[in-house]
Amino acid sequence: MITKNSPSRPGPVGARIPRIDSYDKVTGRAGFAGDIRLPGMLHAALVKSPLPKGRIRSIDASEALQMPGVMAVITAEDLRSSPIECADIRYGVVVRDRPILAEGRVTFHGEPVAAVVAVDRATARTAALTVIVDVEEEPAVTDLDSALETGAPLVHEEPFEVEDAVYKSPLPLQFGESNVTLTYVTQSGDVEAALEGSAKRYEASYRFPAIYQYAMEPFCSVAQVDKVGITVWSSAQHPSQVTRDLARLFDVPLANVRVVVPYVGGGFGSKSFTHIEPLTVALAKAVGRPVRLELDISESMTMSRRHNAHARVRSGVDEHGQIIAFDIDLAYDGGAYTLLGPYVVAKGAFRGLGGYQFPNYRATSKLVFTNTSPAGSMRSVGGPQAAFALESHLDEIARDLGVDPFDFRRRHVAARGAEFRAGFTPMDADLHDDLKMLEAIPWDGDQRDPDEHTLHGTGVAMGIADPGASPVSSAVVRLNADGSLTVSVGSTEIGQGVRTVVSQIAAQTLGVPFEHVAVTYTDTGYGPYDASTGASRSTTMSGLAVQRAANAIRDRVVGMAAEAWGCSEDAVEVSDGVVRGPAASEPLGFFVGEHFGQRGGNFIGVGEVTAHEFPTTPAFWEVAAAVADVSVDTETGEVRVEAYRSITDVGRAVNPLLMEGQEEGAVVQGIGHTLFEALEWEDGMLMNDSMLEYRVPRIGDIPAYMHGALAEAEDGPGPFGLKGAGEGGVIPVGGAVANAVFDATGARIRELPLTPERVWRAIREMRAGGEEESS
Amino acid sequence: MKDLAIEFTLNGRPEAIEVRANSLMLDVIRDRFGLTGAKRSCDAQVCGACTILKDGLPVSACTTLAVEMDDAEILTIEGLAATDGDLHPLQRSFVETGGLQCGFCTPGFILTAHALIEKGVTSEAGLVEGLEGNICRCTGYRKIIEAVTAAAGEIAGQRD
Numbered sequence: 048m049i050t051k052n053s054p055s056r057p058g059p060v061g062a063r064i065p066r067i068d069s070y071d072k073v074t075g076r077a078g079f080a081g082d083i084r085l086p087g088m089l090h091a092a093l094v095k096s097p098l099p100k101g102r103i104r105s106i107d108a109s110e111a112l113q114m115p116g117v118m119a120v121i122t123a124e125d126l127r128s129s130p131i132e133c134a135d136i137r138y139g140v141v142v143r144d145r146p147i148l149a150e151g152r153v154t155f156h157g158e159p160v161a162a163v164v165a166v167d168r169a170t171a172r173t174a175a176l177t178v179i180v181d182v183e184e185e186p187a188v189t190d191l192d193s194a195l196e197t198g199a200p201l202v203h204e205e206p207f208e209v210e211d212a213v214y215k216s217p218l219p220l221q222f223g224e225s226n227v228t229l230t231y232v233t234q235s236g237d238v239e240a241a242l243e244g245s246a247k248r249y250e251a252s253y254r255f256p257a258i259y260q261y262a263m264e265p266f267c268s269v270a271q272v273d274k275v276g277i278t279v280w281s282s283a284q285h286p287s288q289v290t291r292d293l294a295r296l297f298d299v300p301l302a303n304v305r306v307v308v309p310y311v312g313g314g315f316g317s318k319s320f321t322h323i324e325p326l327t328v329a330l331a332k333a334v335g336r337p338v339r340l341e342l343d344i345s346e347s348m349t350m351s352r353r354h355n356a357h358a359r360v361r362s363g364v365d366e367h368g369q370i371i372a373f374d375i376d377l378a379y380d381g382g383a384y385t386l387l388g389p390y391v392v393a394k395g396a397f398r399g400l401g402g403y404q405f406p407n408y409r410a411t412s413k414l415v416f417t418n419t420s421p422a423g424s425m426r427s428v429g430g431p432q433a434a435f436a437l438e439s440h441l442d443e444i445a446r447d448l449g450v451d452p453f454d455f456r457r458r459h460v461a462a463r464g465a466e467f468r469a470g471f472t473p474m475d476a477d478l479h480d481d482l483k484m485l486e487a488i489p490w491d492g493d494q495r496d497p498d499e500h501t502l503h504g505t506g507v508a509m510g511i512a513d514p515g516a517s518p519v520s521s522a523v524v525r526l527n528a529d530g531s532l533t534v535s536v537g538s539t540e541i542g543q544g545v546r547t548v549v550s551q552i553a554a555q556t557l558g559v560p561f562e563h564v565a566v567t568y569t570d571t572g573y574g575p576y577d578a579s580t581g582a583s584r585s586t587t588m589s590g591l592a593v594q595r596a597a598n599a600i601r602d603r604v605v606g607m608a609a610e611a612w613g614c615s616e617d618a619v620e621v622s623d624g625v626v627r628g629p630a631a632s633e634p635l636g637f638f639v640g641e642h643f644g645q646r647g648g649n650f651i652g653v654g655e656v657t658a659h660e661f662p663t664t665p666a667f668w669e670v671a672a673a674v675a676d677v678s679v680d681t682e683t684g685e686v687r688v689e690a691y692r693s694i695t696d697v698g699r700a701v702n703p704l705l706m707e708g709q710e711e712g713a714v715v716q717g718i719g720h721t722l723f724e725a726l727e728w729e730d731g732m733l734m735n736d737s738m739l740e741y742r743v744p745r746i747g748d749i750p751a752y753m754h755g756a757l758a759e760a761e762d763g764p765g766p767f768g769l770k771g772a773g774e775g776g777v778i779p780v781g782g783a784v785a786n787a788v789f790d791a792t793g794a795r796i797r798e799l800p801l802t803p804e805r806v807w808r809a810i811r812e813m814r815a816g817g818e819e820e821s822s
Numbered sequence: 823m824k825d826l827a828i829e830f831t832l833n834g835r836p837e838a839i840e841v842r843a844n845s846l847m848l849d850v851i852r853d854r855f856g857l858t859g860a861k862r863s864c865d866a867q868v869c870g871a872c873t874i875l876k877d878g879l880p881v882s883a884c885t886t887l888a889v890e891m892d893d894a895e896i897l898t899i900e901g902l903a904a905t906d907g908d909l910h911p912l913q914r915s916f917v918e919t920g921g922l923q924c925g926f927c928t929p930g931f932i933l934t935a936h937a938l939i940e941k942g943v944t945s946e947a948g949l950v951e952g953l954e955g956n957i958c959r960c961t962g963y964r965k966i967i968e969a970v971t972a973a974a975g976e977i978a979g980q981r982d
Contacts, residue, residue, distance in 0.1 A: 542960045
């Protein structure tokens with residue numbers, strides 16, 4: 048049994064329920080951080096570094112300070128003194144290396160050096176342009192290759208303090224010796240000896256570009272500071288982490304920091320962790336009034352990005368064509384600051400090995416500093432980079448051996464229960480069945496007439512990830528006197544639909560109509576703690592906490608009913624908002640009134656998920672696989688994905704409508720980094736820093752045929768057997784499309800994106816090479 | 823800088839205000855009228871998040887001067903639903919098909935699609951071509967295409 052098309056129990060879980068925020072979002076009523084207006088609020092703008100590296104000699108703000116409407120210009124020198132009084136000016140999720148404003152030295156072009164506060168945004172931004180930042184240029188390393196060279200200039204020379212509240216680095220970080228901060232290795236067997244003993248060996252290198260997440264809502268933060276504490280409205284994915292950073296940087300108790308997250312206009316990892324919130328708070332303290340800092344898109348691009356990466360793969364097969372040695376060596380460009388880097392490279396190592404059981408393997412994954420904008424997290428951190436290399440390489444071997452790509456993968460995937468990564472959770476999915484389901488998805492082929500310069504091809508790829516980071520969540524469910532429920536979680540609504548999904552879980556657990564459940568906004572001042580919103584974890588971890596909170600209420604009500612009716616608890620059932628015993632029934636809310644002695648009050652149920660519950664990681668393996676069908680115009684090099692068939696193993700889809708949306712969105716983001724997107728620097732300066740030059744998929748770019756199947760074996764650790772999802776779908780896209788391009792043209796392209804120029808050149812070179820060989 | 827007097831219709835109501843010559847339509851609509859459904863994103867007429875209809879045609883309010891509203895009929899997302907709160911068929915279609923996620927691009931998509939349908943564009947190919955200037959980063963567009971084609975069919979059916 049690998050799929051269930053009908054819900055195994057009636058109720059909201061499994062139903063295609065429209066999002067609860069739909070009405071507000073289609074009418075323009077939904078409020079985002081950028082829509083917040085406070086009385087007396089001022090506006091801020093950034094002054095940025097003109098160079099990728101150097102010592103700051105002086106900052107001249109005299110002209111700005113003369114301009115009407117300008118209230119203040121703040122530099123790093125002002126941060127520790129009154130009235131700002133920072134206890135520390137550096138922060139970071141793994142290492143405290145990122146300064147609120149560059150102090151002494153700049154490390155990338157565009158780094159915030161100073162900030163202007165003025166009566167409106169236009170004045171602040173105009174004034175910021177007049178601030179003269181004099182930087183004494185120092186040698187910089189602005190690309191991965193030169194950063195790795197012996198004797199390369201160092202991006203950072205001094206060590207930084209470690210931050211290990213949520214993310215403890217898997218290994219100690221190295222500063223001051225080279226630009227490699229961390230080298231993560233996972234291995235089993237003896238890969239060198241196995242390579243030596245192979246019947247046939249393969250070796251190839253692959254390159255993946257730096258990607259801008261382009262959450263359409265730019266970064267925006269509004270800060271208000273008073274005697275009671277700090278309040279920040281922000282488009283943050285992880286408000287609890289922002290709260291902790293602000294408490295430490297400004298030396299106030301956690302209880303006095305409140306981070307409110309209205310609707311978030313897309314995240315995709317860009318809004319993970321703390322970005323501009325500390326600066327906004329510092330500015331609000333400096334001027335004694337609320338301050339709003341809204342970045343534009345070119346500034347947002349420098350806050351976070353996906354790591355560009357290089358991979359070298361060596362492999363060996365035995366006489367039966369079975370891989371006996373697999374060695375992948377990854378280097379990730381982390382830019383100027385660490386952010387989630389140590390996790391990105393560690394996860395990249397696993398994602399570069401996929402769900403395959405190789406008898407001898409080694410994945411080496413390096414985090415490298417360069418003088419470019421910092422790389423943070425993006426949908427499946429480290430995953431698409433590593434999987435592009437892995438899945439291209441497997442295709443190269445299968446082609447060389449003349450084996451069907453499905454068969455080749457089936458021969459190598461880990462079986463359910465297999466301990467395929469030493470010390471980590473055994474495989475908890477049926478990859479064979481998932482591949483079978485994928486293969487069975489029909490497509491009647493490209494119906495257009497082929498012409499002589501258009502070629503068609505098909506490619507396969509898988510993506511196996513270790514998601515569900517930081518399994519720590521709390522939830523509060525309140526049963527109101529009328530039987531309705533109020534749910535509070537710390538997970539933020541970034542578009543993935545968490546508020547709808549947790550409503551469904553609460554409604555299902557207590558048998559309450561879905562329409563009688565409300566979810567509060569994310570607010571660390573009032574709501575429960577949640578470690579983060581990302582890594583495909585919300586529905587699993589927050590969902591589990593909500594289910595437990597609802598069960599706590601259920602237990603309380605059932606106990607009261609059994610006592611009142613003189614029956615056993617087993618004889619009491621709760622459904623449709625009614626509590627039923629052998630001889631009596633009452634509405635759910637009745638027991639609230641009974642307890643308090645008035646028709647008022649509420650029962651508060653608390654649910655928790657702790658890291659102790661998951662002794663091995665990951666909490667589950669996220670599984671995705673795909674088949675891409677492409678057409679390639681050999682005269683222009685243009686690639687179109689005509690059809691995309693995929694499978695996602697979700698355990699159980701709480702809301703298939705939303706789940707399909709997550710999957711389709713992930714696939715099209717993958718098509719972006721596969722065909723179009725790449726951040727390009729020249730001498731450390733970002734060349735395509737606007738949406739005019741950075742090209743993301745548009746509505747006409749998507750495959751005419753898309754079909755995403757969901758595997759629902761109810762075998763996940765979340766409520767109702769669900770597993771998290773939403774990230775996995777992005778992982779196989781690059782491999783599947785590049786393999787399809789090879790199938791169509793015979794050209795193996797080992798670098799993304801597959802731009803028309805790159806594809807055209809590859810076809811030309813291949814044809815020229817073929818002619819040379821035949822002549 | 824001199825302020826200029828302009829008169830226009832905003833979501834069916836007459837308005838008369840003074841604006842600076844260099845004020846942008848987006849800032850005036852959002853900050854003077856508190857209509858925040860139009861969003862600032864690319865600042866470059868690429869993404870369509872700031873789309874507002876001027877005399878029935880979509881404009882990028884982020885790069886259009888406020889003075890251009892003079893004598894025009896302006897429709898923002900806030901003016902599309904009926905005054906009793908009943909959704910326009912396009913809005914209802916986006917809700918039912920799941921054509922939105924974070925919701926940041928949604929008002930722009932709905933207004934552009936509204937303009938297309940009002941101009942008689944109802945085919946899927948025509949709607950997709952007309953929506954090339956609207957970017958969505960969340961949905962992967964499939965459910966948006968589903969939403970607009972279903973609504974176009976419904977609206978065309980009502981006219982027949």
